[in-house]
Amino acid sequence: MRHARDGAVTVTDTANQILLLRGRSEPPEAANPDVTWGPRAxxxxxxPTRNGQRLQIGLPGPADDRAVTAVRPTLRVFxxxxxxxxxxxxxxxxxxxxxxVLHGPDAPTEFRFALGLGEGLSLDAAPSGGYDVVHDRYGATVGRFHRPWACDALYRPITAAYDLDGSVLVMTVGHREADALYPVIADPFYAR
Known part of the structure; x- marks a missing residue:
């Protein structure tokens, strides 16, 4: 008998293999008591930001917004x-x-992450293709959405980019134009 958790572990294993092959530049999964997850996407x-404020990141989710599968305290699968x-x-x-994780050509090319910025915080486009979370009064970068990357199952690079739509960070993944072999992995990453 196959359980939903088995599928979550398979998807997680695939993603972890790709992260390992990308090398030491990828920060490892680790416990962080300052990160608080909601029960649904x-x-x-x-x-947290570097100055002690909070940033809320809404995840894309289905209309019925099923509950998360918590594989371990530092890893969740939606x-x-x-x-x-x-x-x-x-x-x-x-x-x-x-x-x-995009499993086929019918997967969307656009993913929307609604952001709730703390008071006095805004987003500035970074030359790298990411977005800096900036403290408006001091002009200091207190967090960063690093430039997204994507690759297919053969580890070939797929174009990925951010755009800003009001307070929504939009990630576009060009998997349909790339003749990709699935699954395609895209990796938005936020760090304070």
Whole structure:
């Protein structure tokens, strides 16, 4: 008999293999008591900034917004967040990684992460393709959404980019144009 947890572990294993092959530049999964996860994708995750404020990140989720599968305290799997799409959320020592797993060409190309910024915080586009969380009064960067990356099952790079729509960070993944072999992994990563 196959359980939902078995599918979550398989998806997680695939994503972890790709992360390992990317090398030491990827921060490892680790416990972080400052990161607070909601019970559903739409509840998202609350993460700290360097100046002690909080940032709320809403995760893409289905209309019925099923509960999360907690594989371990630092790893959550949100199956079926969209057509042919799962989301794996890892806690790191400095923030969160939101690994988006696309299982086929019917998966969307756009993923929306609603942001709740603390008072006096805003987002500025960074030259790298990421977004800095900036303290408006002092101009200091207090957090960062690093430039997203994506690759297919053969580890070939797939284009991934952010855009900002009001207070929503939009990640676009060009998997349909790339003749990708699935699954495709896209990796938004926030760190304080």
């Amino acid at each position: 739409l509840d998202g995750v609350s993460v 199956p079926g967040v969209d057509t042919d799409t799962d989301l794996i959320a890892q806690t790191t020592t400095t923030g969160v990684r939101l690994i988006t």
